[in-house]
Amino acid sequence: MAETLNQQHHADDHHDEDVHDANYQAPPEKTIEEIMAADQEDESLRRYKEALLGAAQAEKIIVEPNDPRKVIVKKLALVVEGRDDMELDLTGDISQLKQQVFVIKEGVQYKVRIDFIVQREIVHGLKYVQKTYRMSLPVDKMAHMVGSYPPKKEIQNYLTPPEEAPSGMISRGTYSVSSVFTDDDKHIHLKWDWTFEIKKDWE
Structure with a gap:
């Protein structure tokens, strides 16, 4: 992130175009039953799919019956070694x-953790995209392939590789972030904005 702060970026008003490759064609969406029925003659592949899908093949896993979504994003957390995780609850009024401003010490290494539930059907090619702005100008973008996940009763999570917070007096200040959790089928599971502030030290 620090390397990109001094680079000039063009403003981008088409966030969804950034998230998805216009030339990419997602594979056709399949149910768990269809996935299990395919390639039955390949013993090793069959066992792999059974291990991947686990109990999901035996029953329709629905964690929150009143929510029709396949992916329910529950929480975002900033993870810094030696400190308590700083968490955002994404289940309420995301506006x-x-x-709720996160304070981050300049130059520190941190990771972003996303907690989510997958229910009803397997979800393919989850992706997390985060764009960071300062005074309305884009200064950084990260995009991570999260992967494919079967439905589970437990909360699942994804942890990004380490990022380094910018450092130096010129880098201190408030940053706004636009985050999107999407997938291969171009479903936007959740899109939210949040804020952090770079300071000389922790408060």
């Missing part, structure tokens, strides 16, 4: 998340 208010900008009011």
